[in-house]
Amino acid sequence: MRVVVVGAGPAGVRAVERLVAAGLRPIWIEEGPQPGGRIYQRPPGGFARTGRDLYGFEARRAEALHAIGDALRDRCDWRPDTLVWNIARTENRLDTLHAGTVREAVSFDAAILCTGAMDRVIPIPGWTIPGVTTLGGAQVSLKTQGVAIGRRVAFVGTGPLLWLCAYQYAKAGAEVAAVLDTTPFATKLRAAPGLIGSAATFLKGLYYIARLRAAGVSVFEGATPRAIEGGDAVTALRLTDAAGGDHAISCDAVAMGWNLKPEAQLADLAGIPFHFDAVGHNWVPARDAAGRTPRKGILLAGDGSRIGGADVAELAGARAALALLADHGQPVDAAEAARLDRALAVQARFRAALEAAFPFPSALAAGMADDTILCRCENVTAGELRAAADEAGAFGAAPEVNRAKAYSRVGMGRCQGRVCGPAGAEVLAAALGCSVEQVGRLRGQPPVKPIPVAPLAEVSA
DSSP: OOEEEEOOSHHHHHHHHHHHHTTOOOEEEOSSSSTTTTTTOOOOTTOOSOHHHHHGGGHHHHHHHHHHHHHHHTTTEEEOSEEEEEEOSSSSEEEEEETTEEOOOEEOSEEEEOOOEEEOOOOOTTTTSTTEEEHHHHHHHHHHHSOOSOSEEEEEEESHHHHHHHHHHHHHTOEEEEEEESSOHHHHHHHHHHHGGGHHHHHHHHHHHHHHHHTTOEEEESOEEEEEEESSSEEEEEEEOTTSOEEEEEOSEEEEEESEEEOOHHHHHTTOOEEEETTTTEEEEOOOTTSBOSSTTEEEOGGGTSOOOHHHHHHHHHHHHHHHHHHTTOOOOHHHHHHHHHHHHHHHHHHHHHHHHSOOOHHHHHTOOTTSEEETTTTEEHHHHHHTTOTTSTTOOOOSHHHHHHHHOTTOSTTTTTTTHHHHHHHHHHHHTSOHHHHOOOOOOSOSSOOOHHHHHHHHO
């Protein structure tokens, strides 16, 4: 049986671990150079900071996962620095790119896609100024090179990653100018009883917040970002606090993000149906509790299918591997499968409480100013997207996001809507007077990420 695992984050490592233990030698494809994923991003050789410095409370877990991943590489067909840029809809075939060269397509009998997540962004005026990154980008800079994105950094958004990233920067010695959380304190307080179900995670979050406050960092909860100021570089963040007061925070860099969204483009290209998850406010591919999808032979695990974090990803990767083995007649430990199912159910309840504590601020996205650049790839403003909803337009109103894309070019650039898509859907839905679920989602197109044209020309020739 020819099995492929895409991704070497927590889900991918645990999936491969179970497959190897069952006697298989899977093909293991990873876009980065080493196992670990973004959450446990590994620095290059010779890096001076310790695991405790890099991963904090998660240092032991990160180092254990790295050790498992390293040990598994020799027992697999390990393919690092390789991007899966397409998956065939009607046959079991992956198209890959390694070191700028298109490789021969990878065929498979079964595949587990562990494609991870990315930051969800709400464009605000000035977000295209040099010095503005996503929260994930700020983390990668710190973990891989020990470099902060600025000397005085402001953090904007909502969700656990906001507070974790700000804490990591403060601990590393960077000056944290402010933390702006768009979620009011009262909203978090109402969700607290559900968060206590995972006490260790809840207490870690409280610790990060307490340490930032104790360090004298300016914290704004229930605040609204108004603009990032600057010309060739960031100079300030303007905001309105929960009481209606206006502030200008001096800073030279801004990291922003509103929770995460699945990197589910491969699932989309594979023809797996999607549905709108009202709890996470994300479009997610259909799968059962074990990771099976309606597309025979393809399973999903980790944040690429539902946002759950590293702990959930490890559980889900192991569970998907057991499901794959069972589906192909391999013996499976039923007790282990049941244990994983119970653990995933507990984590799902905690995740629902977490999403309630840090909801996506739809109103902020829907109400962005007309002159705000929404799609930075194509330089399309929010006002230009709203014009696509106008029935008086040259082609009539766009009733959903893919038609609006055709009218306005939103989502036609290098990121194919991975960045602007969620906020763009909110803008369009508000303009049409309907729910964001009704306007739908941008359909995936290959390649899932930018790739060189020359290698493709060689293949087609």
